[in-house]
Amino acid sequence: MDETLHDAIVIGGGPAGLQAALTLGRTHRDVVVLDSGAYRNDPADAMHNVLGFDGTPPAEFRAAAHRTLAAYDTVELRRTTAHEVAAFDSADTGTSGDGFVVRTDDGDVRARRLLLATGLRDELPDTPGVADLFGTVAAHCPYCHGHEFSGTPVGILGSGTHVARVAGLMERIASRLVVLADGGTLDPDVRAALEGRDVAVRHEKVLKVEPTLLDGGHRGALAVLDDGEPELLGGLMVMPSLHQSAPFAEQLGLELRESGCVAVDAMGRTSRPGVLAAGDLAHTADFPMPMASVTAAMSAGQIAAAAIDGDLLGV
Numbered sequence: 001m002d003e004t005l006h007d008a009i010v011i012g013g014g015p016a017g018l019q020a021a022l023t024l025g026r027t028h029r030d031v032v033v034l035d036s037g038a039y040r041n042d043p044a045d046a047m048h049n050v051l052g053f054d055g056t057p058p059a060e061f062r063a064a065a066h067r068t069l070a071a072y073d074t075v076e077l078r079r080t081t082a083h084e085v086a087a088f089d090s091a092d093t094g095t096s097g098d099g100f101v102v103r104t105d106d107g108d109v110r111a112r113r114l115l116l117a118t119g120l121r122d123e124l125p126d127t128p129g130v131a132d133l134f135g136t137v138a139a140h141c142p143y144c145h146g147h148e149f150s151g152t153p154v155g156i157l158g159s160g161t162h163v164a165r166v167a168g169l170m171e172r173i174a175s176r177l178v179v180l181a182d183g184g185t186l187d188p189d190v191r192a193a194l195e196g197r198d199v200a201v202r203h204e205k206v207l208k209v210e211p212t213l214l215d216g217g218h219r220g221a222l223a224v225l226d227d228g229e230p231e232l233l234g235g236l237m238v239m240p241s242l243h244q245s246a247p248f249a250e251q252l253g254l255e256l257r258e259s260g261c262v263a264v265d266a267m268g269r270t271s272r273p274g275v276l277a278a279g280d281l282a283h284t285a286d287f288p289m290p291m292a293s294v295t296a297a298m299s300a301g302q303i304a305a306a307a308i309d310g311d312l313l314g315v
Contacts, residue, residue: 002109006030008308009102009109011082011248012117014039015294016279016301018065020115023305025072032109034102036081040119043135048144050294080106085114085248098274113308116248116277117301122240125157127182129209130238137211137221138236142169144293151175152214152234155223157206159184162239164193170237171197178231180223182206204228209236244281257283261290268304278304
């Protein structure tokens, strides 16, 4: 077991966790990053809307971050999976202040502060073929992947309230928009929002989507509909259900918002003293939803790291 009581443990090796580690390293804090090697953007072949890294594979971004962190002697990146988090009191260690122990594949790690940056898990619609296309032809965020569908017909899968917003965001990008209601009924407010827009609606059940090629050899998808003509698409926008990717918020009894994300203040502090959260698993009250982007995660990681440093200073 690691007997050192570190300043901070960061669980998660994505943009939020890596940026937090850099910020703490630059103040010479002793920080351990626990990286399981599994990331929310694993299905994506490239990340977008990230200044300086637009179109870069996520693995290349992480490799660049690892090279940056290697220059800081007080930052340690451990490629191991965390399984359980618990608090311990000062009587256990003879140190001032409570701390946290993280149980990993490689033994226990202890620290005075804990940052959760484990992200969310996407539960995709169960339409056959969607999971195979997710991250390339199928995507959920117009800001992250919409531009890549420029000039092609784009489908919007589902009949929920997200349909109107996605249609508004994509209408300047797509050559044609079609809502694939998948056997569902559009809410009257959604229908009203679509009126006046050049958006077709197909109500048939979507039997499957399968990869195909568009003119010019560009990747696309063919949506096969029940009792109807198939739709040839250059992109398919989907709305996953979001879940915490790790059990640590539940283990620590952290307050959650209706979104299912950890409730944090503007500095990333959770409902439990000494525990902070950053990235798309966290949700501040001022935002209508968790900000699920690389740049937002990096910003949140930097801010949470500054909060950790301030807490340890006692100011």
